[in-house]
Amino acid sequence: MLGGKGNGASQVQHTAPVPAHAVRFTTPVVETPAAFILGRWAWRLLAFLVALPVRYPLSVASVAVLVGSWWVLDWIGPGVVSTVTVVGGLAWRHWHPASFRRWVGLRSLALVRGVWVYRRHWQPVLVVSGLAESYLERQYLPRIRSVTCSEWADRVRVKLVPGTAPSDFEERTPQLAHGFAAPACRVEVLGPLDVVLEFPRRDMLADPIPALPVPASADYVDLGALPMGRCEDGRTWTMRLHGTHVLVAGVTGAGKGSVIWSAVRAMLPAIEAGLVRVRAVDPKRMELSYGRALFHRYADEGVACVELLEEAVADMQARAERYAGLVRSHVPSLEDPFEVVVLDEVAFLTAYHPDRDVRRRAENAMATLTSQGRSVGFAVVAALQDPRKEVLNLRNLFPDKVALRLDEASQVDMVLGPDARGRGADAHLIDPAAPGTAFVRLEGSKIPTRVRAAYVSDADIDTMAGGTDEASRGGEG
Numbered sequence: 281m282l283g284g285k286g287n288g289a290s291q292v293q294h295t296a297p298v299p300a301h302a303v304r305f306t307t308p309v310v311e312t313p314a315a316f317i318l319g320r321w322a323w324r325l326l327a328f329l330v331a332l333p334v335r336y337p338l339s340v341a342s343v344a345v346l347v348g349s350w351w352v353l354d355w356i357g358p359g360v361v362s363t364v365t366v367v368g369g370l371a372w373r374h375w376h377p378a379s380f381r382r383w384v385g386l387r388s389l390a391l392v393r394g395v396w397v398y399r400r401h402w403q404p405v406l407v408v409s410g411l412a413e414s415y416l417e418r419q420y421l422p423r424i425r426s427v428t429c430s431e432w433a434d435r436v437r438v439k440l441v442p443g444t445a446p447s448d449f450e451e452r453t454p455q456l457a458h459g460f461a462a463p464a465c466r467v468e469v470l471g472p473l474d475v476v477l478e479f480p481r482r483d484m485l486a487d488p489i490p491a492l493p494v495p496a497s498a499d500y501v502d503l504g505a506l507p508m509g510r511c512e513d514g515r516t517w518t519m520r521l522h523g524t525h526v527l528v529a530g531v532t533g534a535g536k537g538s539v540i541w542s543a544v545r546a547m548l549p550a551i552e553a554g555l556v557r558v559r560a561v562d563p564k565r566m567e568l569s570y571g572r573a574l575f576h577r578y579a580d581e582g583v584a585c586v587e588l589l590e591e592a593v594a595d596m597q598a599r600a601e602r603y604a605g606l607v608r609s610h611v612p613s614l615e616d617p618f619e620v621v622v623l624d625e626v627a628f629l630t631a632y633h634p635d636r637d638v639r640r641r642a643e644n645a646m647a648t649l650t651s652q653g654r655s656v657g658f659a660v661v662a663a664l665q666d667p668r669k670e671v672l673n674l675r676n677l678f679p680d681k682v683a684l685r686l687d688e689a690s691q692v693d694m695v696l697g698p699d700a701r702g703r704g705a706d707a708h709l710i711d712p713a714a715p716g717t718a719f720v721r722l723e724g725s726k727i728p729t730r731v732r733a734a735y736v737s738d739a740d741i742d743t744m745a746g747g748t749d750e751a752s753r754g755g756e757g
């Protein structure tokens with residue numbers, strides 16, 4: 281059953297003896313006549329040739345055209361076909377570079393890398409990393425189904441050996457990444473026995489991303505998808521804020537400020553229009569004080585911070601009372617704007633403040649805001665350096681989390697959830713020279729995605745706070 285074609289297992293010669301059993305039952309060795317073996321090879325060759333036009337239609341068609349033209353016009357035929365193809369290809373590349381890259385460039389790359397990198401090294405890498413399975417003294421390998429290339433990564437679709445699980449691959453992502461000379465490896469489960477291994481080819485996030493354009497007007501502000509920066513596949517990283525709370529964790533210098541400011545920047549026209557109000561808690565007095573003018577309320581001293589939080593709780597409860605039985609979901613308006621409470625270094629209030637009463641009141645206010653605020657249009661964005669439980673008991677009240685560079689591997693799962701590191705979210709290995717880089721779980725995906733927040737400089741914040749950033753305003757945000 282394991283060796284059957286449909287189940288994705290391919291049988292290979294075993295390279296290591298199975299440890300001796302107390303009692304060994306072995307199948308008798310029967311000499312196979314050479315005719316059988318040759319017949320089987322011939323059958324396989326025939327099946328391969330028949331499947332060829334289906335598996336590689338473009339390549340087979342090209343060869344057929346070349347041979348056909350040679351048949352009809354002798355050597356002039358292939359010469360004419362090649363010239364037309366090259367000139368046509370160059371023209372295509374010139375006029376439609378994007379479609380040429382998608383249909384020709386990336387497909388050719390996938391063909392070459394599929395053979396040269398993955399199929400060539402597949403068996404040794406999998407055997408050495410412990411992903412080859414043994415059964416009745418034979419070894420079985422997961423089978424490569426296809427290799428495709430995107431702008432930034434190779435995606436190797438694999439059919440697993442029955443009896444194994446995707447977690448076997450998830451546990452060996454470092455071995456696989458090193459084995460195929462890639463900077464990382466991520467595992468995506470498509471279905472039973474069906475996984476994709478994603479190997480980045482280059483880092484799309486290596487260079488800092490300048491602050492994104494401010495949306496042209498409040499109409500273009502989408503509180504469910506604020507543009508924050510870039511994903512590792514080159515797409516824009518968008519973050520939902522309305523209807524959720526966001527926890528941003530990262531060591532000092534990891535770039536928590538750029539996440540907070542990118543969110544504020546993406547909401548700027550709505551803030552100016554009065555549809556969004558930001559209350560800022562800034563105990564470090566460094567990060568948020570720059571943009572004071574943008575905030576509805578601002579506090580930087582322990583007791584004042586707690587009072588700000590308690591006022592937000594009172595406003596939230598008043599709104600909840602008005603909505604009770606009448607409104608099911610909040611829509612931002614001038615009367616009831618979307619209220620965002622931004623807390624920089626939340627542990628200062630919940631763990632480090634010397635006054636126990638301040639710590640308790642801060643924790644209570646945050647717990648109330650995060651547990652009751654979502655449906656009435658209150659969101660909390662909290663940044664912290666140390667995600668350990670004793671520092672912030674409320675971690676689980678934040679549905680969305682951003683894991684910037686962290687100190688220890690164990691903190692990754694604390695921030696992103698128990699299986700995050702197994703799925704490739706190595707936030708503890710983020711390069712300190714690339715602040716703003718983080719792992720997040722995008723909506724609808726279990727796989728953590730690597731992103732980088734755009735860098736909103738002090739000058740950008742000054743311009744935002746002065747309301748003079750017309751030049752940087754974009755179209756649809």
Ligand SMILES: Nc1ncnc2c1ncn2[C@@H]1O[C@H](COP(=O)(O)OP(=O)(O)OP(=O)(O)O)[C@@H](O)[C@H]1O
Pocket residue numbers: 488489530531532533534535536537538567665714715716717732733734735736
């Ligand atoms: N997204 C980014 N892209 C490029 N550089 C960045 C980015 N974010 C931050 N930096 C750089 O890293 C430095 C530290 O960033 P930031 O102050 O936001 O870190 P932090 O996590 O808030 O640190 P702390 O907890 O000490 O305040 C910034 O001064 C800036 O030079």
